[in-house]
Amino acid sequence: MKATVHVTLKPGVLDPQGQTIQRASEAIGFARIADVRQGKFFEVELSDDGDLEAARAELERFARDVLANPVIEDYRVEFLSDLPAASEQE
Amino acid sequence: MKATVHVTLKPGVLDPQGQTIQRASEAIGFARIADVRQGKFFEVELSDDGDLEAARAELERFARDVLANPVIEDYRVEFLSDLPAASEQE
Numbered sequence: 757m758k759a760t761v762h763v764t765l766k767p768g769v770l771d772p773q774g775q776t777i778q779r780a781s782e783a784i785g786f787a788r789i790a791d792v793r794q795g796k797f798f799e800v801e802l803s804d805d806g807d808l809e810a811a812r813a814e815l816e817r818f819a820r821d822v823l824a825n826p827v828i829e830d831y832r833v834e835f836l837s838d839l840p841a842a843s844e845q846e
Numbered sequence: 847m848k849a850t851v852h853v854t855l856k857p858g859v860l861d862p863q864g865q866t867i868q869r870a871s872e873a874i875g876f877a878r879i880a881d882v883r884q885g886k887f888f889e890v891e892l893s894d895d896g897d898l899e900a901a902r903a904e905l906e907r908f909a910r911d912v913l914a915n916p917v918i919e920d921y922r923v924e925f926l927s928d929l930p931a932a933s934e935q936e
Contacts, residue, residue, distance in 0.1 A: 762887055780912075781912055784912075787904075788892045789891075791889075791890070792888055792889070792891075793888065795888070795889065796886065797886060798864075798867075798883065798884055800879060801880045801881035814877075815878075818871060822874075822876070
């Protein structure tokens with residue numbers, strides 16, 4: 757099963773890397789680029805043992821505990837499949 | 847105008863950082879995480895001067911020339927708005 761995780765800085769947290777990209781871009785002629793914030797993006801492949809709810813819970817825990825720093829970062833988890841079996845259980 | 851840019855390694859390009867995350871995760875008990883590939887994610891704010899086609903072209907050029915390394919990376923540009931005026935011109 758394929759899933760994606762987006763990790764972004766929380767609103768209000770400074771992003772010096774994004775600011776540097778924005779300033780450098782302006783200097784080389786990208787006049788419209790007003791703001792840049794950099795985040796991380798992960799493509800995750802999960803082994804499928806038939807238990808979709810458990811896989812979803814594990815991916816959620818993986819994103820929170822391993823990929824993101826919840827003090828300064830938000831994360832968003834998405835399965836690329838529709839997971840119809842999981843929605844039945846909700 | 848808000849837009850997002852995803853930058854991911856091309857298929858076949860090794861991702862040692864993703865492999866390390868996967869191995870470490872397995873070691874601490876994430877049994878289902880079979881593969882991880884790390885990419886970058888940018889939230890970009892563009893100043894709106896009414897010329898949506900030009901903004902789209904500038905963002906495309908910005909992604910290709912500044913954010914991504916086209917030799918080893920793919921990029922995907924998306925505007926968060928629907929841009930109805932732009933689709934009229936296509």
